[in-house]
Amino acid sequence: MQSADSLPPGDLPCRFASRAELEATLRQLFPEAPGGLSPIQGGHRAAETALAAVDPLAYGRSRNHLDGAVTHLSPYIRHGVLSLAEVREAVFTWLERSGEPAQAAAKLLNELGWRDYWQRLWRQLGDGIWHDREPLKTGHLSASYAAELPADLLEASTGLACIDGFTAELHTSGWLHNHARMWLASYVVHWRRVRWQAGARWFLQHLLDGDPASNNLSWQWVASSFSSKPYLFNRANLERFSGGRYCRSCAAATDGTCPFEASYEQLQAALFGEVGPC
């Protein structure tokens, strides 16, 4: 590491022998910041490696599955290590080289479009992204939602293998598959009845790609303040797209206490009652 006294006063070091050394320095500099480094590495070289591995066709076919061919580009895009325009060009180059029809890359471009859409909305709304865009469609008043996240959720001790697994991954790696984000957000807002803002702040603390616009407006989409109905999932949906990896080891999956083991009609009735959307 470059010794601090060889730098102008107040300049932070920029040479480290290892990630462990970087982590130790960061702990000293930012003692208020919890946790350690993510296994996901920052930097343009890492971003280029991830970009070179992108397969738009496989992405389009499998992106909703936890083990699908997702790109892992989001942290780099969020921080401008790669611009959306650079990724767009890489997708077009892939189409030229592969000879695939344009349709093969349509889904990936569509998802890049979501990022552009959220940024455009942020320009328009500013800090308004922290407020409900529309009334909730759950039949519950905003005021009836808890302001804080429950302790068992934060401690990954809800007893639900999926939810606890997502929390652990969020806390250790700072990255979650989009589907896991949706399930976790839906659980927090609809099953635990916590204000979406508490969940949004939690994600922004940890996600390497934590972008207030993408994050908050997606939480609002789940909550139903930016969509026509609340987003719900059930066990069958989670089991299908997770390949059953959580349910296999989950006590709740076999003892009849899984809160997601129901039809969508049953869940809507249980969570939103008669006035809930259909």
Place this chain on the structure above:
Amino acid sequence: MLNPVLWIHGEALGPTNPGLVAYPGAPAVFVFDRQLIAQAGLSLKRLGFIYECLLELPVTLRHGDVAEEVLAFARRHRADGVATTFAVDPRFAGLHQRIAAQLPVQLLEPEPFVELPEPVDLRRFSRYWRRAEPVLWGRRAGAGAPPAPVRRWDR
């Protein structure tokens, strides 16, 4: 601006940052925003990721009050202005204003994903995408027919 410094921020941590491209070799600074880190409760993972991105850039790293640090960096290099990349975060606008009160600031725009004439209807993604998708495919060199529109949103 003959002798600017570059203000690099967290939405522009790549080598194609318009500031680094427009002013190669100009002194550049990134400031870890202590107030934001404390207020948002950011984890070390996030700070470490940003730090690793910065280690690959020709940039001086500081921490503290962003506007004060950028202005002090400009004084240190006897700069006649500050060049930076536009950021969407409203926090950026406040910092920009504080810096611009003391030195000229040049705002550089990153290349857009898709150029759409205003106003763009953003009430739902589908409305935006109906406008954006054909323009996007039209950009493709030697573009053939664009794909059939995706009608079903799965999110």
